[in-house]
Amino acid sequence: xxxxxxxxxxxxxxxxxxxxxxxxxxxxxxxxxxxxxxxxxxxxxxxxxxxxxxxxxxxxxxxxxxxxxxxxxxxxxxxxxxxxxxxxxxxxxxxxxxxxxxxxxxxxxxxxxxxxxxxxxxxxxxxxxxxxxxxxxxxxxxxxxx
Numbered sequence: 304x305x306x307x308x309x310x311x312x313x314x315x316x317x318x319x320x321x322x323x324x325x326x327x328x329x330x331x332x333x334x335x336x337x338x339x340x341x342x343x344x345x346x347x348x349x350x351x352x353x354x355x356x357x358x359x360x361x362x363x364x365x366x367x368x369x370x371x372x373x374x375x376x377x378x379x380x381x382x383x384x385x386x387x388x389x390x391x392x393x394x395x396x397x398x399x400x401x402x403x404x405x406x407x408x409x410x411x412x413x414x415x416x417x418x419x420x421x422x423x424x425x426x427x428x429x430x431x432x433x434x435x436x437x438x439x440x441x442x443x444x445x446x447x448x449x
Contacts, residue, residue: 337385338366339364344363362389372419
């Protein structure tokens with residue numbers, strides 16, 4: 304921009320800093336609210352399932368957003384299909400929806416279910432998780448850990 308536009312170096316640096324700052328803020332807000340924080344989600348120190356299957360553990364550590372499902376635009380712009388993102392992190396979010404039938408079949412086979420909630424209930428749960436001071440003694444499967 305310094306070479307192609309008729310602006311000072313200070314203007315270029317200010318605009319660059321503004322772009323990086325705003326992008327970092329937006330990325331931080333999305334990452335902080337990405338359905339990883341809720342009292343129902345497994346966190347370090349909580350009781351865990353006896354079966355330490357990687358896929359089941361991924362399902363235990365996240366919650367999906369039900370208000371984004373069905374809208375391709377919202378899934379792409381608001382971090383939807385979060386469960387599939389964790390199971391298939393390198394796949395394009397545009398095709399993740401096509402995997403749901405296979406996911407549901409596999410989940411039935413292993414006896415696990417999807418936890419999903421609205422954005423508002425997720426934000427409330429996130430605050431509850433931040434206020435929680437002791438580990439959850441009940442594993443995600445619902446059975447008391449011996």
